[in-house]
Amino acid sequence: MIAFILRRLMQAVVVMLTVALISFALFNFAGDPINNMVGQDVSLADRERLREALGLNQPFWVQFGIFLQNALQGDFGLSYRLGRPVEDLIVERLPATLELSLTAAALAVFIGIPLGVYTGLYRDTWLSRVFLTASLAGVSLPTFLIGILLILIFSVELNVLPSFGRGETVEIGWWTTGFATWSGIKALILPSITLCLFQLTLIMRLVRAEMMEVLRTDYIKFARARGLPDRKVHFGHALKNTLVPVITVIGLQFGSIVAFAIITETVFQWPGMGLLFIQAVNFVDIPILAAYLVLIALFFVVINLVVDLLYYFVDPRLRVDRTAAGGEATP
Amino acid sequence: MTKRIALFALSATIAMGVAMAAAEAKPFRYSTAQDILGLDPAINNHGPTNAMKSNVYEALVYRSAPGPLEPGLATEWQQVSPTLWKFNLRRGVKFHGGQDFDADDVIFTWKRLSQQTAEMQYTIRSIKDVRKVDSHTIEIETTGPDPTLLANLAYAFIMDEGWTTQNGGERVVAGAQASTFVNLNANGTGPFRVVERVPDTRTVVEPNPNWWGKHEHGITRATFTPIANPATRVAALLSGELDMMYHVPLQDIDRIGQTQGIRVMPGGTARVIFLGFDHRRDEMLDMPGTGKNPLKDLRVRQALYQAINIEAIRRTTMRNSSTPSALMIAPSVEGFAADQNVRAPFDQAAARRLLAEAGYPNGFPLTLNCPNNRYVNDEAICQNVVTMFTQVGIQARLNAMPMPQHVNTAGPTGGYNSSMYMLGWTPATLDAANPLGELLTFNEQTRLGLANNWGRYSNPRVEALTQQILVEPDTTKRRALIREAMTIVRDDVAYIPLHLEPQVFGIRDTVADYQLRALEDVDLRSVKMR
Numbered sequence: 088m089i090a091f092i093l094r095r096l097m098q099a100v101v102v103m104l105t106v107a108l109i110s111f112a113l114f115n116f117a118g119d120p121i122n123n124m125v126g127q128d129v130s131l132a133d134r135e136r137l138r139e140a141l142g143l144n145q146p147f148w149v150q151f152g153i154f155l156q157n158a159l160q161g162d163f164g165l166s167y168r169l170g171r172p173v174e175d176l177i178v179e180r181l182p183a184t185l186e187l188s189l190t191a192a193a194l195a196v197f198i199g200i201p202l203g204v205y206t207g208l209y210r211d212t213w214l215s216r217v218f219l220t221a222s223l224a225g226v227s228l229p230t231f232l233i234g235i236l237l238i239l240i241f242s243v244e245l246n247v248l249p250s251f252g253r254g255e256t257v258e259i260g261w262w263t264t265g266f267a268t269w270s271g272i273k274a275l276i277l278p279s280i281t282l283c284l285f286q287l288t289l290i291m292r293l294v295r296a297e298m299m300e301v302l303r304t305d306y307i308k309f310a311r312a313r314g315l316p317d318r319k320v321h322f323g324h325a326l327k328n329t330l331v332p333v334i335t336v337i338g339l340q341f342g343s344i345v346a347f348a349i350i351t352e353t354v355f356q357w358p359g360m361g362l363l364f365i366q367a368v369n370f371v372d373i374p375i376l377a378a379y380l381v382l383i384a385l386f387f388v389v390i391n392l393v394v395d396l397l398y399y400f401v402d403p404r405l406r407v408d409r410t411a412a413g414g415e416a417t418p
Numbered sequence: 419m420t421k422r423i424a425l426f427a428l429s430a431t432i433a434m435g436v437a438m439a440a441a442e443a444k445p446f447r448y449s450t451a452q453d454i455l456g457l458d459p460a461i462n463n464h465g466p467t468n469a470m471k472s473n474v475y476e477a478l479v480y481r482s483a484p485g486p487l488e489p490g491l492a493t494e495w496q497q498v499s500p501t502l503w504k505f506n507l508r509r510g511v512k513f514h515g516g517q518d519f520d521a522d523d524v525i526f527t528w529k530r531l532s533q534q535t536a537e538m539q540y541t542i543r544s545i546k547d548v549r550k551v552d553s554h555t556i557e558i559e560t561t562g563p564d565p566t567l568l569a570n571l572a573y574a575f576i577m578d579e580g581w582t583t584q585n586g587g588e589r590v591v592a593g594a595q596a597s598t599f600v601n602l603n604a605n606g607t608g609p610f611r612v613v614e615r616v617p618d619t620r621t622v623v624e625p626n627p628n629w630w631g632k633h634e635h636g637i638t639r640a641t642f643t644p645i646a647n648p649a650t651r652v653a654a655l656l657s658g659e660l661d662m663m664y665h666v667p668l669q670d671i672d673r674i675g676q677t678q679g680i681r682v683m684p685g686g687t688a689r690v691i692f693l694g695f696d697h698r699r700d701e702m703l704d705m706p707g708t709g710k711n712p713l714k715d716l717r718v719r720q721a722l723y724q725a726i727n728i729e730a731i732r733r734t735t736m737r738n739s740s741t742p743s744a745l746m747i748a749p750s751v752e753g754f755a756a757d758q759n760v761r762a763p764f765d766q767a768a769a770r771r772l773l774a775e776a777g778y779p780n781g782f783p784l785t786l787n788c789p790n791n792r793y794v795n796d797e798a799i800c801q802n803v804v805t806m807f808t809q810v811g812i813q814a815r816l817n818a819m820p821m822p823q824h825v826n827t828a829g830p831t832g833g834y835n836s837s838m839y840m841l842g843w844t845p846a847t848l849d850a851a852n853p854l855g856e857l858l859t860f861n862e863q864t865r866l867g868l869a870n871n872w873g874r875y876s877n878p879r880v881e882a883l884t885q886q887i888l889v890e891p892d893t894t895k896r897r898a899l900i901r902e903a904m905t906i907v908r909d910d911v912a913y914i915p916l917h918l919e920p921q922v923f924g925i926r927d928t929v930a931d932y933q934l935r936a937l938e939d940v941d942l943r944s945v946k947m948r
Contacts, residue, residue, distance in 0.1 A: 238657075
């Protein structure tokens with residue numbers, strides 16, 4: 088197990104280094120940030136002076152080396168646009184994105200799994216058909232369209248929920264939360280639904296397919312033959328055995344919820360990291376872009392590791408020592 | 419159950435109380451796509467940012483919405499000699515933090531703005547010295563006669579010496595290092611004081627009760643929220659979460675105008691959208707190996723001009739919201755003459771004839787470089803233009819990119835790597851001297867025009883006139899000089915002016931009146947709440 092984790096960590100380091108290099112290289116060629124930082128009528132001499140002050144005139148590898156060295160200490164430089172340390176900006180935005188993503192992930196899991204189980208067990212009821220048809224909309228409509236539609240219905244027509252922003256937030260240490268106020272919770276509803284819809288339908292369809300598969304297996308038939316109650320058969324035996332692929336998907340999807348909250352955040356002007364990223368793209372704000380990509384890569388790497396470890400708890404077969412299980416011949 | 423009902427009743431009462439309190443006060447909530455860039459008055463020369471600074475800070479003079487200069491922190495002024503001005507400062511003025519305003523603050527601000535890192539340095543560029551006569555009188559000496567001094571001073575916002583030095587703001591920190599106290603906080607003398615600023619989320623200001631002027635806006639609290647997505651911005655206005663927003667996307671004008679309780683206010687800006695030519699290269703980039711640059715021929719430039727059906731662009735792409743222009747300056751700019759603003763007619767036959775006369779009866783290849791995220795419908799306009807060029811036989815091609823890449827290609831950092839390009843220009847000083855120096859001069863010695871005259875148009879007569887215009891104090895003579903320069907530029911087809919950038923505001927009936935400004939920004943003094 089320790090060897091496994093170590094191997095995974097080694098891979099993670101390689102992934103992180105590659106992402107750092109690519110993101111840094113990519114954005115180094117995405118337009119001259121000086122043009123965005125200064126007004127149009129600033130002289131060329133002033134531009135050169137600024138370029139020198141920011142170290143933008145140094146060779147690529149030198150710039151990358153400095154970037155890595157600082158990044159390891161959690162220092163991603165100063166945002167060109169906002170003129171503040173990038174790590175501060177990210178820490179400021181992280182609560183907004185995490186609250187939104189966690190709410191969306193929770194909705195997806197706690198609605199998606201029961202719906203999947205239900206539609207798997209009772210495939211032919213009309214309610215199942217309704218769920219399945221509705222889920223088609225969830226997987227096929229693009230996120231921004233869903234967001235705009237929800238805004239149109241609940242903000243413009245019904246006028247019950249806010250169309251943008253996070254509402255009133257409360258500060259708890261460095262964390263700002265929207266859960267503590269009514270307006271914060273109201274502001275969370277539309278974006279989290281928008282963000283969770285795709286994941287919800289994906290989980291529901293996956294659980295349904297897995298359930299139908301498992302329900303056909305022999306041990307379920309035996310469990311029924313033994314006279315176990317339905318609840319125990321469905322949830323204790325069937326659902327538990329569908330969970331390995333479901334956990335993988337939920338884990339990876341959580342990574343993409345965080346990473347792709349960009350669109351939802353843009354539609355709802357949600358002051359999270361995604362909005363910061365989009366604004367940074369428009370502004371060629373290299374420090375933010377690089378830091379964001381590195382952070383998201385870190386997210387994925389960590390989530391993958393956690394998912395791998397979770398397998399051990401869910402699937403007893405993995406806990407058995409492989410060599411012993413393989414029955415390796417002894418000399 | 420009863421407990422739950424009681425709780426519900428209680429929360430409903432609270433909610434209603436909050437709603438009623440909100441209805442009594444007159445909060446003004448407004449939005450646009452981009453956030454302001456900071457509060458330090460010496461940096462960030464950016465329209466909406468300058469407008470927010472001017473809500474909080476004041477300069478010696480104030481430019482009101484229609485344009486004229488009014489007294490600000492100076493009550494009156496006189497020009498003692500061509501290079502010497504005397505200003506009487508307003509007495510009894512206090513900064514938001516309670517500090518007294520006097521001549522020392524003006525001198526401090528001038529010295530602070532003189533630093534190399536101060537982007538707003540242009541506002542005091544012609545000033546040689548500022549002298550204190552007494553605590554509320556100053557003298558300003560300029561290096562030469564400067565007719566634009568007052569217009570520039572309207573953006574030299576006065577800071578308190580004590581507050582700035584105590585908070586380590588003496589040295590101006592530009593661009594990347596601007597996480598300074600003075601850029602995140604503000605202490606001005608203006609009609610509004612900053613209550614809260616969360617970058618990219620909101621900036622909240624409240625009226626300054628000790629302001630010397632009269633508050634006529636009726637605002638009790640103003641909240642500025644940037645909303646990047648235009649559809650969300652429209653929705654927020656429709657749902658009543660905003661009182662005013664700009665820019666309304668052109669395709670939504672009808673929808674918003676038909677909504678009860680909301681009106682649309684269109685207007686022109688001082689920004690001229692135009693096309694520029696490569697006037698310099700002997701061999702055009704699109705015609706390698708031929709040794710020819712057709713764009714150096716006046717007849718070709720004239721042909722391209724007359725190939726553009728500007729009315730069609732106004733009617734379809736711009737949905738009747740733009741104002742076609744024949745000049746490189748807008749009506750709100752000093753030096754504009756309405757009788758000069760007559761475009762050469764759209765005439766495809768004439769365009770073909772001119773091309774044939776110039777030796778290109780079968781046209782030539784031409785790439786038009788365009789931004790696709792900077793101006794209203796910029797890429798669509800360029801697509802139209804390319805089609806219209808094709809109709810007169812030019813093998814035209816569009817190359818649209820986001821603004822940073824566009825600047826990096828066609829601008830100085832890209833080696834002016836373009837045959838034809840689109841750009842927009844607003845003179846912040848609202849004076850013709852600015853575009854004449856920045857867009858119509860190319861002088862490697864003075865470095866004037868190197869940053870923005872991408873086509874490197876250069877005409878000795880225009881440059882001589884520009885030098886005169888920069889120092890001519892007599893308004894009538896100065897206008898005649900500007901007129902002459904503008905005529906040369908127009909007849910020479912130095913650029914193809916297209917139209918004035920539209921600005922369309924969506925306004926709720928909570929706002930009784932609003933006076934649009936030419937600079938695409940919001941001056942809270944121009945708002946009248948109902």
